[in-house]
Amino acid sequence: MNAHNPSGWRPEMGEGGNLDAVATTSGDRGLMLEEALIFELGAPGKCGVELDEPACDPVPGLARFLRKAPPALPGLTEPETVRHYTRLSRQNYAIDLGPFPLGSCTMKHNPRLNEKVARLPGFADLHPLAPQQTVRGALEVINQLAEWLITLTGMHGVAMTPKAGAHGELCGLLCIKAAIEARGEARSVILVPESAHGTNPATAAFAGFTVEAIPATAAGRVDLAALAARLGPDVAGVMITNPNTCGLFEREMKTISDAVHAAGGYVYCDGANFNAIVGRVRPGDLGIDAMHINLHKTFSTPHGGGGPGSGPVVLSEALCPFGPLPFTARTADGVVHLVEEEDAEAFGHAQAFGRMAAFHGQMGMFTRALAYILSHGADGLRQVAEDAVLNANYVLRSLEDVLSAPFAASGPCMHEALFSDDGLPEGFSTLDLAKGLIDEGFHPMTVYFPLVVHGAMLIEPTETESKAGLDRFIGSLRSLAERARASDPSLKTAPHLAPRRRLDETLAARKPVLVWKEAAAGG
Amino acid sequence: METDMRYLPLTSADRAEMLGVIGAASIDDLFADVPAAAQLDGPIAGLPGHASEMAVERHMAALAAKNVSAGAAPFFLGAGAYRHHVPASVDHLIQRGEFLTAYTPYQPEIAQGTLQVLFEFQTQVARLLGTDVANASMYDGSTACWEAVAMAGRITRRKRAVVSGGLHPHYLATMTTMARFTGDEIDARAPKLEAEPDDAALIAAIDGETSCVVVQYPDVLGRVPDLAAIAAAAQAQGALLIAVVTEPVALGLLEAPGNLGADIVVGEGQSLGVGLQFGGPYLGLFGCREKFLRQMPGRLCGQTVDADGKRGFVLTLSTREQHIRREKATSNICTNAGLCALAFSIHMTLLGGEGLARLARVNHATARKLADRLARVPGVGVVNNAYFNEFAVTLPEDAREVVRLLADRHVLGGVSLGRLYPGVNALANGLLLTATELTTDEDIEMLAIALEGVLA
Amino acid sequence: MSTYFTKDHEWIAVDGETGTVGITVYAQGQLGDITFVELPAVGREIKKGDDAAVVDSVKTAADVYSPASGIVIDGNAALTDAPELVNEDPEQGGWLFRIKLSDAGELAGLMDRAAYDAYVAEL
Numbered sequence A: 001m002n003a004h005n006p007s008g009w010r011p012e013m014g015e016g017g018n019l020d021a022v023a024t025t026s027g028d029r030g031l032m033l034e035e036a037l038i039f040e041l042g043a044p045g046k047c048g049v050e051l052d053e054p055a056c057d058p059v060p061g062l063a064r065f066l067r068k069a070p071p072a073l074p075g076l077t078e079p080e081t082v083r084h085y086t087r088l089s090r091q092n093y094a095i096d097l098g099p100f101p102l103g104s105c106t107m108k109h110n111p112r113l114n115e116k117v118a119r120l121p122g123f124a125d126l127h128p129l130a131p132q133q134t135v136r137g138a139l140e141v142i143n144q145l146a147e148w149l150i151t152l153t154g155m156h157g158v159a160m161t162p163k164a165g166a167h168g169e170l171c172g173l174l175c176i177k178a179a180i181e182a183r184g185e186a187r188s189v190i191l192v193p194e195s196a197h198g199t200n201p202a203t204a205a206f207a208g209f210t211v212e213a214i215p216a217t218a219a220g221r222v223d224l225a226a227l228a229a230r231l232g233p234d235v236a237g238v239m240i241t242n243p244n245t246c247g248l249f250e251r252e253m254k255t256i257s258d259a260v261h262a263a264g265g266y267v268y269c270d271g272a273n274f275n276a277i278v279g280r281v282r283p284g285d286l287g288i289d290a291m292h293i294n295l296h297k298t299f300s301t302p303h304g305g306g307g308p309g310s311g312p313v314v315l316s317e318a319l320c321p322f323g324p325l326p327f328t329a330r331t332a333d334g335v336v337h338l339v340e341e342e343d344a345e346a347f348g349h350a351q352a353f354g355r356m357a358a359f360h361g362q363m364g365m366f367t368r369a370l371a372y373i374l375s376h377g378a379d380g381l382r383q384v385a386e387d388a389v390l391n392a393n394y395v396l397r398s399l400e401d402v403l404s405a406p407f408a409a410s411g412p413c414m415h416e417a418l419f420s421d422d423g424l425p426e427g428f429s430t431l432d433l434a435k436g437l438i439d440e441g442f443h444p445m446t447v448y449f450p451l452v453v454h455g456a457m458l459i460e461p462t463e464t465e466s467k468a469g470l471d472r473f474i475g476s477l478r479s480l481a482e483r484a485r486a487s488d489p490s491l492k493t494a495p496h497l498a499p500r501r502r503l504d505e506t507l508a509a510r511k512p513v514l515v516w517k518e519a520a521a522g523g
Numbered sequence B: 001m002e003t004d005m006r007y008l009p010l011t012s013a014d015r016a017e018m019l020g021v022i023g024a025a026s027i028d029d030l031f032a033d034v035p036a037a038a039q040l041d042g043p044i045a046g047l048p049g050h051a052s053e054m055a056v057e058r059h060m061a062a063l064a065a066k067n068v069s070a071g072a073a074p075f076f077l078g079a080g081a082y083r084h085h086v087p088a089s090v091d092h093l094i095q096r097g098e099f100l101t102a103y104t105p106y107q108p109e110i111a112q113g114t115l116q117v118l119f120e121f122q123t124q125v126a127r128l129l130g131t132d133v134a135n136a137s138m139y140d141g142s143t144a145c146w147e148a149v150a151m152a153g154r155i156t157r158r159k160r161a162v163v164s165g166g167l168h169p170h171y172l173a174t175m176t177t178m179a180r181f182t183g184d185e186i187d188a189r190a191p192k193l194e195a196e197p198d199d200a201a202l203i204a205a206i207d208g209e210t211s212c213v214v215v216q217y218p219d220v221l222g223r224v225p226d227l228a229a230i231a232a233a234a235q236a237q238g239a240l241l242i243a244v245v246t247e248p249v250a251l252g253l254l255e256a257p258g259n260l261g262a263d264i265v266v267g268e269g270q271s272l273g274v275g276l277q278f279g280g281p282y283l284g285l286f287g288c289r290e291k292f293l294r295q296m297p298g299r300l301c302g303q304t305v306d307a308d309g310k311r312g313f314v315l316t317l318s319t320r321e322q323h324i325r326r327e328k329a330t331s332n333i334c335t336n337a338g339l340c341a342l343a344f345s346i347h348m349t350l351l352g353g354e355g356l357a358r359l360a361r362v363n364h365a366t367a368r369k370l371a372d373r374l375a376r377v378p379g380v381g382v383v384n385n386a387y388f389n390e391f392a393v394t395l396p397e398d399a400r401e402v403v404r405l406l407a408d409r410h411v412l413g414g415v416s417l418g419r420l421y422p423g424v425n426a427l428a429n430g431l432l433l434t435a436t437e438l439t440t441d442e443d444i445e446m447l448a449i450a451l452e453g454v455l456a
Numbered sequence C: 001m002s003t004y005f006t007k008d009h010e011w012i013a014v015d016g017e018t019g020t021v022g023i024t025v026y027a028q029g030q031l032g033d034i035t036f037v038e039l040p041a042v043g044r045e046i047k048k049g050d051d052a053a054v055v056d057s058v059k060t061a062a063d064v065y066s067p068a069s070g071i072v073i074d075g076n077a078a079l080t081d082a083p084e085l086v087n088e089d090p091e092q093g094g095w096l097f098r099i100k101l102s103d104a105g106e107l108a109g110l111m112d113r114a115a116y117d118a119y120v121a122e123l
Helices: A060-065 A078-089 A112-118 A136-155 A165-182 A199-206 A224-230 A253-262 A271-276 A363-399 A430-439 A467-485 A505-510 B013-022 B052-066 B089-092 B113-130 B141-156 B169-182 B199-204 B226-235 B248-252 B290-295 B320-330 B338-374 B399-409 B441-455 C025-031 C104-109 C113-122
Strands: A157-159 A190-193 A209-215 A236-242 A265-271 A291-294 A313-315 A327-330 A334-341 A417-419 A457-459 B160-163 B183-187 B210-216 B238-243 B264-268 B283-286 B301-305 B310-314 B392-396 B430-434 C002-005 C008-015 C018-023 C034-038 C051-057 C063-066 C070-073 C099-102
Touching: A078 B089, A112 A363, A112 B052, A112 B320, A136 A157, A136 A313, A136 A327, A136 A334, A136 A363, A136 B052, A136 C002, A136 C051, A157 A165, A157 B183, A165 A199, A165 A209, A165 A265, A165 A313, A165 B169, A190 A199, A190 B238, A190 C113, A199 A209, A199 A236, A199 B320, A236 A253, A253 A265, A253 A334, A265 A271, A271 A291, A334 B169, A363 A417, A363 B013, A363 B052, A417 B430, A430 A457, A505 C034, B013 C008, B113 B248, B113 B283, B113 B301, B113 B310, B141 B169, B141 B210, B141 B238, B141 B264, B141 B283, B141 B290, B160 B169, B169 B183, B183 B399, B199 B226, B210 B226, B226 B238, B238 B248, B248 B338, B264 C104, B283 B290, B310 C104, B320 C063, B338 B392, B338 B430, B338 B441, B399 B430, B399 B441, C002 C113, C008 C104, C018 C025, C018 C070, C063 C099, C099 C104
Parallel strands: A190 A209, A190 A236, A236 A265, A265 A291, B160 B183, B160 B210, B210 B238, B238 B264
Antiparallel strands: A157 A313, A291 A313, A327 A334, A417 A457, B264 B283, B301 B310, B392 B430, C002 C008, C008 C018, C018 C099, C034 C051, C051 C063, C070 C099
């Protein structure tokens, strides 16, 4: 036996009992890493990119525009750069780490095949204005995705250029506005349910409409009578989310659509929750005139810490002629064309309302979404909706005895389960449960939305959570509900185990520090 | 009917057990709220079923192979989208799951990675553009440009935007679309194929009703407008100057618009880190003077402290945004271009200020080589007095056809003005050409020879 | 000088032709920590019930409706650097703006202190 032990460490030494008492010189705590700002780490002269200094001087005409000094931007070498961003990444929660049950956000697994195909040089390294003869395959991708979206929704056409969900809403409302103008009418009001996502009223206002709220019934659905009573010659249309933000299917959707159409208006559907019904229900069968599809939700393009998104808009026959430019179209010879301003008329699209952005939309998202759709196929997409709804109902029924579920009695939910803060003891809030989940190693659910439920907690597990994963999450949330019932004070100050404790948002808003300055450093 | 698939973790046994917990006889019970008439009996007819990873990759690769990628031919396109070298570490880092598969940082305690990146990004952008502050990014340059016009309207309470003839026509089209619905007036000059931008005509159009003057820098033909003079003229009438930068690498060589008096500076950030991607996703840059902060659209990240007094970051000033203000928000924008902002920020960190300046000098020197070589091709005339990495030439014939013929010879020979301005005869013979650090001497020679052949 | 109150929790203190407007203790408590106040421009003509100011907290933005019609003659400049004054002293130092009243008769429709206190007690 060799008894030599140069390190002197013995297993029984273990770790200190009270971790809070362990002070470190570096500020790091094991794998919990602190990271300075690049402005504190780098220097303007440092560089991780090698370039040879050119031999020639600027053209004489440029002399008076030259900057006097390089921008004051710090540089880092490659090893320092990789370390900086890798260390920062470890302060983030992500789907890859565990459930991310943000209601209405649809945080599902992002298949890595989609990342791989989006990076093929034949897609990623194409210029948007390259001659059409050199980009037929890319146009084919856009067109194939467009055809799938039309078929899955049972609609007449699709505008592919909107760059995110809210941009898609804008596209749909501009189609409605253009259609009304073409009829020689001036309808100025858009009706939006109280439970709508904030982008709905904001978009309607941004598009130049007046917004009026319509109430919900006690059962969490649009108040059909109130809606019908408000319809009239000044109403351009309604914006309805279906399934709605309470996680419920609007049973009367077709009746609502018929009433709106009869009154001369159009029906916009916020398709943020299309993932609950894809493959089982076609919005076109419900009388919808326009609906955006968040490719980053239903079709799983990565959220990337807040974008980029992509929001194609499917359109009814009535609105299709007004959709934006450019778009793709397949001619009888099988060739897919990019239709821009000059060809709009030849392709029967003379009434197009114009361009919403430069170029043809979020190509990088189209390749990913198409790969996702092809992987699942018609059968798999239907299964996606069914498993998403099954998982949400499992969560609903597994928690309704410890958390108040305001609409549980009105039947099954769709893809997300809604709870309220009703029944939590005095002094304990939705926020405390959310922050407690962080200590449990989960991302919290959506909180305080929709606005129609007090202290709302909206949980969307998605179909890519396993039953075992859901059981762990449910177990944690049950224990937190019980700790709240027992008025456990430590819950009020959670999280305790995250890279940061609760942050002072009041200070951030009162004295905004939005860029790093030498003087503002430290802290 | 159930399908076992690689992306769906539930087993048939799980599903049965869970239905039992719920108290449902079948999955159809959970869709009971959907009227029967609207329900499909099974998978939508006529569409293919699920496919293996191999099969999907084969399908997508076949489509990719139908395209001529920029790296596969001598390449000279720009006009709002630029091909630059992106260091390998950029793509590696943005594919870390903690960045790629995170959401908007609404729970700041477990999103400090994303938030600190946004704070660093805002600072980098503000310093690059020469503005006091910058936001956490917009969809792209064209939409950022409209948002700036809308913001200037809110600040000045005026409805008339005066637009330079040098603004990218797609940016103008985006603005025109929106203005038609909001009632704003867009007073745009016609583009002219001349050596210098017509700053005097632009200045003459500014009056006491003007909310803003929109000027691209360098402009769509690569020329450089005198921002300082335009800023002074705009501000004398109480209007704001909005500078639009579609090629941020230019700011390594040219003075920052904010330092020349621009009130709002917007841009397309795609050049750094993002790549061409056939037009998207791209990255809208947006900076302005601090006094206009509350009128800014888009997300903002701010510094604060946590309960232990440690520095941390949060999304802030969100009362401007749609989720709080609803119909009174500054914009309907919800998302930003987070992952593209990360790519931009990493690339900018790898370059640093001096690296960016050197990159800009290399771009300009390469463009100069290109201009000098093309000037020796019979029939080709370089238009610009000044340019950064992009300039216009005139050809003896319709440039659109020339671009097609060049593509037949496997050369991606620029963007014709006919493509950008269809039907404008005065511009039909104009061609825009761009050179970057990726353009080699051989590429330039191949273009010159091909052009000689096409024009012969 | 008399002070009147609205159901939307604004107060107006009237001194001759001048009315000073703010939000009540109850209102600031509902809003939480106030982070920013947007005041009407001096010289602006406002009607009773118009959106005259905006009071922001971290998660909400509340419109302040003018309790009476008139022309704005002053705004509380101290709030620019210290919006927290609206939390700390809403009915004195945290006033928002002053107007020159155009129709003193409008005040008759407002509540006095006792009526307002009773109204709040019912909420």
